[in-house]
Amino acid sequence: MAKTKEKNNNDNVFHLKSRKAHHVKIVVEEDVSVEGQTNFFEYFDIIPSAIPDIDFEEVSTETKFLGKTFSAPILIAGMTGGYPEAKKINQAIAEVCQDLNIPMGVGSQRAMLADPSLVETFDVKKFAPDVFLIGNIGLVQLNYGYGVDDAQRAVDLINADAIAVHVNAFQELMQPEGDTNFKGLWEKMEEICKTLSVPVIGKEVGSGMSWQDVLRMQEAGCSAVDVGGAGGTSWPKIEILRHVEEKTKKKAGKPLPLNDPLLKWGVPTALATWEATTKTNIPIISTGGMYHPLSAAKALLMGAKMVGIARPVLKILIEKGKEGVKEYLEEYILNVKRIMFLVGAKNIEQMTSMKWRLVPWGRAKDWLEVRKLLL
Numbered sequence: 001m002a003k004t005k006e007k008n009n010n011d012n013v014f015h016l017k018s019r020k021a022h023h024v025k026i027v028v029e030e031d032v033s034v035e036g037q038t039n040f041f042e043y044f045d046i047i048p049s050a051i052p053d054i055d056f057e058e059v060s061t062e063t064k065f066l067g068k069t070f071s072a073p074i075l076i077a078g079m080t081g082g083y084p085e086a087k088k089i090n091q092a093i094a095e096v097c098q099d100l101n102i103p104m105g106v107g108s109q110r111a112m113l114a115d116p117s118l119v120e121t122f123d124v125k126k127f128a129p130d131v132f133l134i135g136n137i138g139l140v141q142l143n144y145g146y147g148v149d150d151a152q153r154a155v156d157l158i159n160a161d162a163i164a165v166h167v168n169a170f171q172e173l174m175q176p177e178g179d180t181n182f183k184g185l186w187e188k189m190e191e192i193c194k195t196l197s198v199p200v201i202g203k204e205v206g207s208g209m210s211w212q213d214v215l216r217m218q219e220a221g222c223s224a225v226d227v228g229g230a231g232g233t234s235w236p237k238i239e240i241l242r243h244v245e246e247k248t249k250k251k252a253g254k255p256l257p258l259n260d261p262l263l264k265w266g267v268p269t270a271l272a273t274w275e276a277t278t279k280t281n282i283p284i285i286s287t288g289g290m291y292h293p294l295s296a297a298k299a300l301l302m303g304a305k306m307v308g309i310a311r312p313v314l315k316i317l318i319e320k321g322k323e324g325v326k327e328y329l330e331e332y333i334l335n336v337k338r339i340m341f342l343v344g345a346k347n348i349e350q351m352t353s354m355k356w357r358l359v360p361w362g363r364a365k366d367w368l369e370v371r372k373l374l375l
């Protein structure tokens, strides 16, 4: 009996390791956005300030988040860990984030909970002791044998400063071996928030959240919410690509065709950010297709406290190395600063209290009108 359990555990670890490696390969090599699906930031125009009445030299992107001060409201969203190559990726990201003084997340720590020898692929504080590190675990795992104590272990084993608890119903549904029992998970989110020793970030991974969901996360005790909107990396699409490549149709059934309209499921990042910042007061992270600093500036104008970036960082790291990532992020932050100047915002506090400078139009305006969320 004990032997079977051990064997199953080993099989499971092998699968998790190869899945994380496969995800990175697909993200780097394929187009993983959904054709025709954007994050909707293009439907918000910015009203400029003709005479900003500030000196560009005084503009500061410094910001406070979860009680710490960072050089800019930008974080690298959690991506990987759990196999040898991931150690190098996480180490490089950590070193850049420490240099720039911005937070970083690691990918789901489930594999290292099953196999402690994998801890070192997430444990970046060895290389970057001062980096603000966000751990990661999937909420649905709490219905599949993992407990709140495992989430605490995930934090402790890598000395994380916070943990992102991700929700990813659509991804799990499309994943060949996905876990689809989401029953009772709001209560489990509450339990995690009550019990863990570090702040908990409720995090979607690309389907976005309505303000009602964000409010519920706030009531559950989350310290921040990453709205993880549609329009960036599409996890359902990645899982479908895995179906095709692995020719596996196990639990999930026949995969959707890649041009199926259902793949446009979810709240685009701009709308999710606007909803959350209008109806709740929990700190919001705006992630999902934030590939241009203009999107970041608009998210900040909406009132988001942080902007999360994932895929571009991974791609640049693989193509140009650590220095390439640093250069990309420095330029990105510089351009956010330039836009702050152009709207007359001297600091992030001013920048995040100027929602009136955004004019929604077209589909965004229609959405906000129906949702009674126009200013």
Ligand SMILES: Cc1cc2nc3c(=O)[nH]c(=O)nc-3n(C[C@H](O)[C@H](O)[C@H](O)COP(=O)(O)O)c2cc1C
Pocket (backbone or CB within 6 Å): 023, 024, 027, 077, 078, 079, 080, 106, 107, 108, 136, 164, 166, 203, 204, 205, 206, 228, 231, 232, 233, 287, 288, 289, 290, 308, 309, 310, 311, 312, 314
């Ligand atoms: C290779 C890769 C792996 C990811 N793995 C995780 C994960 O394990 N846990 C998680 O919460 N999000 C994960 N994400 C999602 C990102 O944190 C982010 O929410 C999403 O990719 C949208 O951002 P983007 O459009 O900038 O890529 C991953 C993203 C990438 C690109």
